[in-house]
Amino acid sequence: MKLKRRKDNNNRVLKDGEYQRTNGSYEYKWRDKKGKRHSIYAKTLNELRKKESSLLKDSITGINCNEKITIKSYCFSWTFPSEVFSF
Structure with a gap:
């Protein structure tokens, strides 16, 4: 049995996490x-x-625009960019 794909009002297939709202706009949800x-x-x-592709690009590069960052945490993240390099 083939799974039925979700589509919007214009009959376009929606990806996982994409939804068409009742007012016609679109929403993407993720954790x-x-x-x-x-x-x-x-x-x-x-x-x-x-917007999804820019989110994916930012998550790969490690940029977090949603987080309020302090100077102390920025300096720490800049000094130790990855947990691999911290001793």
Whole structure:
């Protein structure tokens, strides 16, 4: 039995985490490493997918724009960029 794919009102297939809201806008939901839920919104599916790709790129490079950061934690993250290098 083949699984039925979710589609929006324009009959486009939605990826995992993508939803079309009742007002016609789109939402992407995900969980971070700590299990905290996050959402981003966009008017069109193309805008949403651009935001998703920038989120993925930022998560790979280690940039966290959602977190309030202090100078102390920034200096620590800059000094020890990865746990692999800390002794």
